[in-house]
Amino acid sequence: MAKQAVQLTKKKRTKYRYQKLKMCKKCNRYSVLKDQNCSKCGSAYVGIERLVKTIFKNRLLTEAMWILMIVSIGIVAAPTVQTLYYSLIAGLIFCISYVILTFVFMKSEFFTQLKRLLRADFKRIQSGIQFDSELAKADVKEERLAPAYEKLREIGDFIYSDQVKIRRVMVLNEIILRSDMELELEPLIPSTYDKDFVHYALEVLRINRTLITKKCIAYFIHYRDAIVIDFGMDSLMTVAGTSLRMKLYIVEFSEFIEEFLEYFPKERVLRLCNILYSNPEVDWGGLLEKTKHLVAMKYNYDPDFKRFVS
Ligand SMILES: [Zn+2]
Structure with missing residues (x-):
């Protein structure tokens, strides 16, 4: 299958992971996808925050009713006018303190209620995400790669399993990647060696080197033997070259860089010299x-290296 040229939409970002959760009240099904309406019945999803607030409001209402009932009983059962006043005043004080306390602890109450809901509906949330995942699978089957990837991306923000990561990578490997796409690399690093992931990482390296982070370089070093077998020595060399991007990476991966030093193009060596000589304390x-040895052997008469040749 030839690679598809697609347009990926921007990712929806939320402060907390749970904020992606929504529910179709008709189907009683949770989802983490971006869609506004349920893909089964078409009704609008209700966000988890609104869901929690509704539960919270209902609970408050029930409690207020109870208080009101107790005060009323106090009033009705009061033998004298004086006790009637007492129960009225006591009821009023109780109501005011209840409202104040509720407002003071509103935020923590919200999170308590949220935790309770997530715990109670854990199984339903799980099966909802499973359903989302099936939708993504169907998209892949029909070769609708952009919506498939976008679905998997939303699911991946919720579930950090290797399985989801690899499924995302496999879809990405069928897409023509461009530098204007909002690509991710570090969140997709699996816990074991995976050929599809390395293939993707090497593609990303070609279009956006800044995505090759410390964790990614460490992955390449850790699985270097398998990577050399599958992708050749050149791939490792390119990654070693990428680690010259930052001083911090050079310190961290100095031995790895050392191995490939003599194969680096001139401008990389020049960059390395610049960093090494401007940080003598490291x-x-x-x-x-x-x-130093390489420069003496290879660039001794090169004017660009003049200040590094003693
Ligand atoms: Zn529905």
């Missing part, structure tokens, strides 16, 4: 000596 291990 312990670069054997990298500094090896770079």
